[in-house]
Amino acid sequence: MKFKAFLTEHGVNLLERRFLPALDKMGKICHLFLTRDHAIFLHNLLNGDGVQCIAQFRKEALFDDYRISSQNEDRIAFAIDVSLLLRAVRSSVSICTEFGNGPSANRLQIKLVKKLPLNCTQPMPFLTFETKGYKSAVIQDVPISKPLSRAQVLELQTALELAQDIPRTLVQVPDSNQLQNFVERMKQVGDLLNVSISKYGDLHVQISTTLITLGAEFRKLLVIGEQAEASSDDRNQSAQTRSERAISRGDAQRVQVSVKHFSRSLHCHLAKPDCTFYGIAPHGSCLTVIFQFFIPGTHQTDKSISLHCRLPVLDPGSS
């Protein structure tokens, strides 16, 4: 089992400034799944009840000179502490910029090693970052779990495939800051959030307890996938009536999720996506948030990067 690659400057920027800070908010530990073509960061795919978060990179997006080999079709997966990984990348970057002479001179190598730590009898696996400065080299070892077994990798692969189902209707939230701000304050009022999404382009979030109902409705959002024309009768109704009617017509779905999960998924904005879409997976199995990234300077989707979250549904609701 071998893995060795060089992080590109772009790759380092993506990880250090954007993705690792976002993934760090999703949970302390994630799985890093490396294949011949992809590096994938996975949260909560094997142990079910939290927010699932999947960040997938084509190897060219992060690395050059990417070499991987294992007896399991060149697939390697292990658990890693995201905050430690972020610290290692950060300090490698600071060493590069401090001592390097030109971007080509200092290259950040990342590889899988087994080492015998102090006071241990058994060698332990590490992900090692090696930065070559002008006169010195700095090596940082980030401890990782034992690589996953063939069966566990298969389980991870299956979970990853299951997590790819795309909702039939997706709405684009234009101002995620506004939504995040609202949800942060909403957390004070209750724990359970009803989310309904209609084919008309309405996103309606609501907390309802015995003492209070607090909600926000965003209308006329861009719809991708199945859409429908809103009935003109609904225009003057309250947000709640509108959602009820849309659900009864089969034009909307509603699920209940944890407010904490919802707010956590909004932290993915630290990865600076260009667009954010919300949708409810078929049969109301989860609330899906898909983040879209553009090739810098264009409006074309960068297909080498993908990020999405799946929020567990607490109550199957109306669907």
Added chain:
Amino acid sequence: MSSSAVEAEAPDLVCQLDSVQGMVDALSAVRWKRHQDAVVELSEHGVVLIVEDTGCLQAKVYLQRELFVRYEYHAEGRPRFGVSLGLFVDCLNSFSAPGRSSMIEIQYPGPDMQLLIKSVDSLDACIYAEIRTRIPDTISWDYNFEPAGSTPLTFTVKSAALKEAIDDLEWPGSSIQINLQPDPPCITFKGEGHGDLQIDFTYYVNTDLVIAFHCDCQVSYRYKYKFLRATTSNLPSSVIKDNRGSKLTIGRGGMLKVQHLVSVARSATSHPHIDSAGHQQPSRIAYIEFFVKSEVDE
């Protein structure tokens, strides 16, 4: 719900406000513990919110009708309803977004006697809330504050200095004595408990802190520290920033009245040019009053 709303008479109150943050600030000032029941009284003059603690401490927030962009009052008498203060403030807070002014509409009652709040500044994004109200207690909460004599016993200090003094008195704790003496004019806060701490505001010495002083005879009363602390514990930061003063008056029986002024103007961030020009909106002030009963000497 929609049909009954059409048939129903006009609600007691429909009002609109363009500074949610100001209202949140004003109401937060009387929030001294997690669970507080508040009584809200509506009238043609405005909205008053009252909270009370164990018969010893009462606070009132006066939101005059001038603070509202629109104020439509249709009730006869003065309708009152009970509401959880914490829930009300947390809910209002959801309507305020940093860096933008948000216009809200408040209506009472809704079809099920709820307090209804909704944002009205955008057609395509709307925030709404319905808060369950209670029937308030019938017992009178009036503290009957009366002046102690012919001349009022009163002084005005900078709110920041008052808050700092009361915060410092936490160390001796339990019971705080407030002493006013006319010659030389001086206010003394004195705590005796785990240790002694005395804070003097001398009128002629601290002219930048003590703005006004009226007292014709020496008086001295004791107050429970926790109630005194409640009067300044949640003072909004805008009060300190605006360098406002707080007025304290001692009434009959030693009842202490503490009055603060809280700005309910639009947030400064949305109008930096107005703020930098020193433009003031004098009418956009919420009045906050606390009444603290003195400890009875045995």
